[in-house]
Amino acid sequence: MTSQETYPTPDETAGQVPTITTVARLANVSVASASRVLNGIRTNPSTLARVTEAAEAVGYVPNAAARSLRSRRTGQIAFAMPDVANPVYTTMVSSIQELARARGWRLLLHSTGADPEDELAMLRDLKHRFVDGLILVSLHLSEAHAEELARAAAPVVVIGGPRSDAITDTVHAYSRKGAREAILHLGGLGRSRIAFVNGPQHTTPGASRRRGYLDGLRFCGLARDDSLIEVADDFMIEPGRRAAERLLERERPDAILCANDLLAIGALSALRAAGRDVPGDVALVGMDNIPLSEVTWPPLTTVDLGSAERARIAAELLLDRIETPDLERRVVGVEPRLVVRASSGVPV
């Protein structure tokens, strides 16, 4: 660069990030016109061409913060789930991400550790307006949740529950029905000492799957025996293994239903250690149909609760509501589907 060159005003170039002003100046139009072109609003072809070219030339990209501040939309939605490491939620993430992306939204991810306080904080944080909406998976919707949901600063769709006093769009599984069907399946195969390894019973899934288990026994004409129920302290593999271990120490079930697939994988490991053949000695059934359930040995019979579909629906409900705020509240249930594999003793 020589001293003979004209120095550009700082706004025009330099290492600066180009703004809409840069573009407008270069195209010789007002920022308003530039904005219109950039937002696809009908304009005179020549203006359109000049602005487009100018934007291209300087590599213009709109500033997200400025756009949000003015338009009151961020183009982001958030997904808050109990645990990123759980395949069920990972499935949901994929599903939501796909839809969000297709419709031009960014996805923000948040793992709550299933901590109610954290969930509530997330709801309150919506006031910051860093997202235009939230999909929340909660294992237990308390009264406090209902209150925060009622005053949430942005649309929220809940996956879980549903609470009758909640006012938000909700997507839920029929896990009671799912558990019942699993028991009917086992009963139909002639199993009569059917145990149940549950997760924490104060959670919605824990409570309703337990009910489904009991429903199933009744339908099959089997006596209820609470010593066949064992509770793990989390819906994970290792707690499942330990719970199954405790169960096997005192009982000889000929079948076990686990409240989810991770628990079932843990149980499988305990059964193996105890020298029980699956499905010869013990038929095993899980719930959720995570990808893993297909590759265990033996492959796991499970109840598909439609996680991918629930998540997709939740995302649709959310984006719809963001676009059209005064829709009626919608509550959608997704039907369970029994997926029979070798672990329940049916040759496949």
Add this chain to the structure above:
Amino acid sequence: MTSQETYPTPDETAGQVPTITTVARLANVSVASASRVLNGIRTNPSTLARVTEAAEAVGYVPNAAARSLRSRRTGQIAFAMPDVANPVYTTMVSSIQELARARGWRLLLHSTGADPEDELAMLRDLKHRFVDGLILVSLHLSEAHAEELARAAAPVVVIGGPRSDAITDTVHAYSRKGAREAILHLGGLGRSRIAFVNGPQHTTPGASRRRGYLDGLRFCGLARDDSLIEVADDFMIEPGRRAAERLLERERPDAILCANDLLAIGALSALRAAGRDVPGDVALVGMDNIPLSEVTWPPLTTVDLGSAERARIAAELLLDRIETPDLERRVVGVEPRLVVRASSGVPV
């Protein structure tokens, strides 16, 4: 509400979201003072008290967009990975999320599908300034990547590579060394027909693990035999199963190293289907040490490449650089660690 009541100006209350102006007015100070208090800048105790109280009273929460626009910081970082559904990346997400949260940052998630174009788009999108930094996991850093990285609008830390011509902070595994150690382990156990199930070989992990495999054979004094190498078209379970199937159709290896644990889980399933005992007939070793590798049957011997640690370090590097932009470039490697379990024939 009766007509005798004084109507508040719209700015003061109503269903409106309170802004800093609302707070300032209520506390009887200027917005500047309110801002100072709210940002923890030293102020006169009485001002501080009044503003704090006012903010509390109206439930004030700062608007993220306005704050970003003015301060040029978003308080968000992004993590872009090839696939949310892969446990390796899930582990990384947990790790990053933990650190980000502790240091007061939000985490944005993006799944690229290992598509280079998508990765490049993500880098370009940094110009939108919707995040203050990015952690990018890439399976293959091309020339184009190096270029985009050089002109990225925000700090980026790469997990992968490393490319010598890249200028960004980088965290990488020593996967070549890891693969070599796995082979030394198998060789030391007396296995001599050691096969290798690799993922796509044009990727960095694919290429370097292959080199490590060959290194290992050489160290053990075993002849190289390319028909013992089989390539899966993705680092996933099902491709692993199919690749192992092809391998077993033509060869009788007494050990198999898989380029990651998912491939190994697939291979395990193929071995079972082929009636080969693990580890009796075939010793099996994976790489990554994902949580799942502990609960397969038999539990999987694997090379821990430190995904959680790499992710944590990447997050630290990123946040450091955001806070202190003119640090020197840092490249950090994380040592591999062999985790011996039953699948390689060592009693545990």
Add this chain to the structure above:
DNA sequence: TTGTAAGCGTTATCAC
């Protein structure tokens, strides 16, 4: 169709 100009809610730079 285009330009002018008024914000959006903050933070930062000044004087005082």
Add this chain to the structure above:
DNA sequence: GTGATAACGCTTACAA
């Protein structure tokens, strides 16, 4: 220490 006030980059009435 505090208060005006000018940005930050953009969208959107409204007027021309």
